[in-house]
Amino acid sequence: MATYLARRAIFGVLTLVVITCFVYGLARNMPGTPLTVQLGETDPSRRFNPEDLERMKRIYGLDRPWPVGYAQWLANVVRGDLGRSISRKQPVATLIAERIGPTFLVSGTALVVAWLAAIPLGLYASARSGRPDERLSSLVLYVLYSFPTFVAALFLQIIFAVWLRGTAWELPLFGMSDVPPDAPSLVRIGDVARHMILPVTCQTYVSLAYDSRFVRANLEEAVRQDYIRTARAKGAGPWRVLFRHAFRNTLIPLVTLLGLSLPGLLGGSVIIEQIFTWPGMGRLFFESIRERDYPTIMGLTLMFSVLTLAGQLLADILYCAVDPRVSVE
């Protein structure tokens, strides 16, 4: 187990170096720098004069070629320093810490709701397999699965923020909170919850559709096994067979899927956060690309990649934990 983990860790670090080097090179080769893009677009008179620009470039280390800059960034990361955002004048670690909470709030809620609904739905679908009601519900889930999130988000915005404006059903379009920060905490929580409804709905429905189909596909695979026939022959009822015998054996792939959803949990969804201007990680990434804010782009890329690798490792380890026949070697 220890050698396995060590090998995975070495490969993981190598992967991280390749990815970050690649993204750093890309980022530094985008047209414009954080110093020119941000100020030049808003107001031409606020552009730096050439001497100031050179001075600023030196301060931020942008006058050197990108491989040197990358080596510098890597050396700082190894020492635990993600650098400071150029456009926001804050340490990248602080920015990430600020944004990770809101992202987790939405994606965590969506994940829990999706799984709580997906497992019963999957069980129901395989218990009533082939009957008209199951066919209908499966069709609806399939249609939902193909429905693009951003289209759904726009539909929901039109319904709840435009058509229902002024009614009790109106929901806020943008942002995370409208009440002042000194309002009583109950009011604040309620306000954030109201802002959360639409983004959470958008994130839930796709994973709900996907997860329930996944649960069902695995159940149908399990139901064909010999031990199910044995259980039936011994006189176990259909629900008992489904729960006690089949479902428990489908936990293995479910656990893998759960591990693989880790990066999305903290990485957030760029599109949903962008549509609802939710102050999360996905939006931070989108903004940092537009602002050419290299330290933030790199900090987020590093985080996304670490999470993806960790998710894969977690999935593999959990897989061994739940299935004694599989060993990590």
Next chain:
Amino acid sequence: MTTETRTTGFWGDAWRRYRRRPLAVAAAAFVGGLVLVAILSPAIAGTKPVLCRYKGRIYAPCLAYFARDLEPAIFARDRFRGTYPRNLVEKDPESWAVWPLVFQDPYRSVRADEWPGLPANPARDEGRPSRRNLFGTDQAGVDVFAKMVHGTTIALLVGFVSMGIAGTIGVAVGAVGGYFGGWIDMLTSRITEIVMCIPTLVLILAVIAVIEKPTIWHTMAIIGATGWTGIARLTRGEFLRLKESEFVLAARAAGAGPARIMLRHILPNALAPVLVPITFGIASAVLLESSLSFLGFGPPPPTASWGSILNDARSNLAMWWLVVFPGIAIFLTVLAYNLIGEALQESTDPRLREARK
């Protein structure tokens, strides 16, 4: 023992199973319909005649919608400036023309009396769907129906071109890794894993930002260059399995080289399972392109893409028709490819076939 048994090949058999699924057949018909719309787009909506006779010769100015150079030079010389109906009659009373079904342009608003008796398109937020503008008009007064008809080409090309690229890379990488094994397999598997770890949207946004003047072709190339990992893994698995089979041994004994064995012997047998992720890949490429256009990273303005119409809607959500029509078009296209992919999977996978006898 009365009927003679007719043997059908693998694909014939798969097609028979595919046909039994009405939804999948409908989905294939839908994609076929999209292809027709894309090919006939200048004849469905446009402001240039499909065919016209002018000063004694016959022209097809509508081809200009496919490539600007295809517009006959005579119309530029005679100063038509894109307005055909009036000019044709004024400059050659003998002329005749076959017009598109809907007289609306995907790139500009139709002016008042451009077509005798036709009023100007409503602009700003007043362009609700009407008999004249079936799907309404956008803020600039451009007809949404015309934009969508001409955007069909992009929606189709994005899927096929990007998955053509991804399929080629994925099959090549997976085939080489799976067939040769050893350190080559190690290398290709690592590369696949690294590409898998880079968040797709991150990579695409970064690459598009690097390109000075991104066009729709760049977007397709990038989607293709990042979307091959799943295909590569599947191909690798198939090649690992098939390279041990007897027919490969027979081919090797007959003196076939590795390239011939891989292309002529293993690939045809591995094609069915590999086609499935490619079909699903088309769906996600369409989705990805429209979300990029929606985020404002799509093709530059005059090109009409379904996602960019949605992007226009964000500034004024009361214009619901800018959301509903392109949104449903994207949804139906993605759904169709997903249905086709699923039907392909179930009609070609022998394991599922036996289970559903």
